[in-house]
């Protein structure tokens with residue numbers, strides 16, 4: 509090769525004879541074994557109406573680089589923005605044949621950048637079509653759709669799907685990990701409304717996955733499907749009629765003693781309250797040491813019942829503020845989710861599951877150790893989530909779960925990362941004696957050593973069996989993917 513140049517991008521090496529993107533066939537990438545492979549065959553196999561191929565020297569490349577968490581960005585050697593499932597299949601086959609490491613990117617909101625890679629990234633963002641059925645009871649979404657777009661389309665027909673509060677989260681990664689939101693107690697997790705999935709498997713075949721076809725994969729995708737069993741290209745969900753909701757918000761700035769009483773009462777009440785109500789509670793501490801307790805949520809039931817239920821908290825201490833609003837579904841999406849514009853920040857999250865109400869010692873430890881700058885957000889479980897057993901889907905935190913806990917901090921300068929990560933780790937470590945050890949995949953955390961047991965609990969063995977059967981070479985992997993069955 510003449511004029512070969514080696515360009516280093518975040519640890520990955522791209523070898524090019526020319527820099528012009530029109531000459532993509534002369535771009536070489538490095539395989540998992542350190543060999544150079546031309547992307548000519550991939551380019552020749554993918555017409556522009558099937559996929560857009562970008563390498564770091566393309567002017568459009570940078571526009572697709574960012575993801576929510578700037579802390580975990582990686583620069584791939586090639587990004588293939590697929591427009592059809594056939595294009596995904598071709599890209600998967602090419603990566604497998606040439607042993608090029610693969611990552612899958614949809615909404616780009618992974619806490620730990622599990623959709624980032626230094627080899628080939630198959631990016632579904634251009635596959636974001638939406639189609640509701642004639643009877644309005646089901647819809648099909650492309651894998652690259654974002655929750656906000658899906659909610660907007662469904663709301664035109666007075667419909668909704670239960671899923672997360674942030675409009676810029678991708679429907680695919682979210683649903684593959686479970687998918688908790690403010691309709692979770694009346695309607696279940698996002699994965700509980702999933703009817704079928706179209707995906708490309710490790711052989712590059714396009715499969716339909718549902719209760720009736722590839723049922724083992726359908727079980728596994730609902731909680732264990734993110735980046736590890738196949739590349740999802742399309743999802744079909746059932747819809748739910750949700751015309752309006754009553755949202756609520758209550759806040760206290762208070763002492764540790766009152767905060768402890770509120771936390772205990774919330775844990776006893778929220779997961780056992782009428783299933784129309786979904787509640788979250790946020791605990792924080794100001795620089796002055798004052799504890800902030802904020803309870804928020806919504807009901808698809810009546811305002812009267814909501815008010816009488818909230819008395820369980822206000823009878824302990826009158827809140828500084830209590831707001832109840834009657835909103836249509838999109839009003840509630842905007843109320844809780846904020847902007848539909850993409851946001852890019854540095855962040856670290858961690859999680860726990862509470863399987864029984866926290867002990868007085870655990871609550872006291874949390875209130876004492878929580879530093880200013882970290883929020884702990886409790887999401888109430890129970891209701892429809894608990895109608896299924898832990899073994900019914902790969903998502904394993906249903907029967908005994910009181911609440912998930914999300915530990916969250918964000919910042920804006922890379923130079924703050926070390927201190928923020930240390931602060932988070934110290935606090936989370938201090939809570940270990942009081943927690944179950946279970947964690948939520950969607951709030952993934954690379955610090956968890958036995959992550960597979962923490963995420964998938966008693967479902968891990970079945971999940972590993974399915975993984976081994978469908979992807980025996982572990983082609984689809986990321987730093988926290990399902991391990992192959994022992995001995996395979």
Ligand SMILES: Cc1cc2nc3c(=O)[nH]c(=O)nc-3n(C[C@H](O)[C@H](O)[C@H](O)COP(=O)(O)OP(=O)(O)OC[C@H]3O[C@@H](n4cnc5c(N)ncnc54)[C@H](O)[C@@H]3O)c2cc1C
Nearest residue numbers: 614615616617618623672673674678681682688734735740
């Ligand atoms: C601001 C914010 C708010 C959030 N709010 C909530 C919430 O309310 N409730 C909740 O449950 N979670 C919430 N999450 C977590 C969110 O559900 C997960 O981060 C989810 O994995 C994001 O999916 P994504 O498609 O946006 O991300 P991506 O980063 O694109 O992907 C996430 C995971 O999915 C895999 N993946 C991506 N594309 C595919 C594909 N096509 N096929 C198969 N696997 C694929 C990736 O390998 C990766 O493991 C939030 C996250 C953020 C950052």
